[in-house]
Amino acid sequence: MKGAIIPCSPPVCHSMDWKKQLASAITSPAALLQQLALKPEQVGNGQAEQLFPLRVPQPYVDRMEPGNPDDPLFKQIWPADEEFRPTPGYTSDPLEEADSNPIPGLLHKYGTRVLTISAASCAINCRYCFRRHFNYQEQSYSESVWDKWLDYIAKNPEIDEVILSGGEPLLMSDNRLKRLSDKLAQLPQIKRLRIHSRLPLVIPLRITDELLETASQSPLQWILVWHINHPNEIDSQVAEAAQKCHQAGIRQFNQSVLLKGVNDNSDALCALSETLFAHHIQPYYLHLLDKVADTAHFDTALEAAEQLYQQMLARLSGYLIPKLVREIPGEHSKTPVYSSNC
Numbered sequence: 001m002k003g004a005i006i007p008c009s010p011p012v013c014h015s016m017d018w019k020k021q022l023a024s025a026i027t028s029p030a031a032l033l034q035q036l037a038l039k040p041e042q043v044g045n046g047q048a049e050q051l052f053p054l055r056v057p058q059p060y061v062d063r064m065e066p067g068n069p070d071d072p073l074f075k076q077i078w079p080a081d082e083e084f085r086p087t088p089g090y091t092s093d094p095l096e097e098a099d100s101n102p103i104p105g106l107l108h109k110y111g112t113r114v115l116t117i118s119a120a121s122c123a124i125n126c127r128y129c130f131r132r133h134f135n136y137q138e139q140s141y142s143e144s145v146w147d148k149w150l151d152y153i154a155k156n157p158e159i160d161e162v163i164l165s166g167g168e169p170l171l172m173s174d175n176r177l178k179r180l181s182d183k184l185a186q187l188p189q190i191k192r193l194r195i196h197s198r199l200p201l202v203i204p205l206r207i208t209d210e211l212l213e214t215a216s217q218s219p220l221q222w223i224l225v226w227h228i229n230h231p232n233e234i235d236s237q238v239a240e241a242a243q244k245c246h247q248a249g250i251r252q253f254n255q256s257v258l259l260k261g262v263n264d265n266s267d268a269l270c271a272l273s274e275t276l277f278a279h280h281i282q283p284y285y286l287h288l289l290d291k292v293a294d295t296a297h298f299d300t301a302l303e304a305a306e307q308l309y310q311q312m313l314a315r316l317s318g319y320l321i322p323k324l325v326r327e328i329p330g331e332h333s334k335t336p337v338y339s340s341n342c
């Protein structure tokens with residue numbers, strides 16, 4: 001542990017703005033273990049950072065339980081030795097997205113909506129990420145590409161919604177986001193601007209007054225889809241950020257990934273739905289893991305997933321139930337997995 005750099009530690013980083021919190025994210029496995037009072041004998045020494053770097057901002061670490069090697073937040077970001085275990089059937093582009101990439105940074109898989117890859121990196125590196133092998137370098141992200149997106153959308157009038165995804169779209173500055181939103185609003189066919197982001201969860205200060213102002217003044221309906229997997233991820237700062245979005249008229253949804261050892265139990269999933277709803281966030285999707293190389297240890301068997309889902313159906317109000325889906329290449333939407341006769 002000697003010589004390890006701890007880039008930012010509480011309470012110093014609590015007084016930083018979101019960009020500084022982002023810049024001082026923890027990237028050293030040793031520093032993280034030290035902060036959480038965990039030992040390499042318990043969790044390995046994080047060598048899988050060679051496959052995909054460790055990256056976790058302090059506000060997210062603050063919600064982890066020190067000394068708990070099974071903490072559901074820690075497990076989402078820790079480079080575990082299991083990642084080195086090759087598993088047949090798990091590949092680097094399981095969604096075959098390379099095929100639905102008409103112009104740089106634009107994915108048009110589903111008729112009425114296009115997905116833009118608007119940033120080349122993330123605030124946090126989630127180990128189960130389906131884009132962990134994505135070649136962002138091949139993509140072009142400067143604002144000059146926006147006109148190409150707009151041309152494409154104008155030529156495809158069935159598109160009425162633009163999704164900003166990533167990477168992490170909210171790494172964009174507020175000014176840039178406003179410019180993009182304004183540009184999209186010039187196309188009369190576009191009704192909604194949807195942002196899929198993990199940044200407001202990881203760094204709640206990302207919900208700035210400027211961003212809220214842009215959203216509330218836009219003629220487009222803004223939608224924020226949070227990516228929250230476990231109720232422990234929601235602390236008072238996250239709740240406050242969601243409250244502000246709600247007040248600004250942003251509609252909020254959540255999608256989760258079913259992750260073995262993280263949230264594959266109905267207590268966690270039911271508590272998650274309840275907590276989301278209490279904070280104006282509507283449960284939307286529960287995704288089965290995509291078959292991405294180095295992530296097999298997070299996968300749950302289909303039967304187990306269906307059983308869990310049945311337990312949720314029995315315990316929760318209908319509107320608290322996310323759709324259980326998976327992504328199958330070539331399909332025109334996410335594919336529902338649950339059949340009521342199972």
Ligand SMILES: *Cc1c(COP(=O)(O)O)cnc(C)c1O
Pocket residue numbers: 107108109110113114115163333334
């Ligand atoms: C998931 C996804 C969407 C959005 O699908 P919804 O079912 O509307 O949430 C759009 N485009 C791509 C490429 C996607 O992967």
Ligand code: SF4
Pocket residue numbers: 121122123124125126128129130131132166167168198227
């Ligand atoms: S924030 Fe999303 S895109 Fe980024 S690493 Fe996590 S899961 Fe992947």
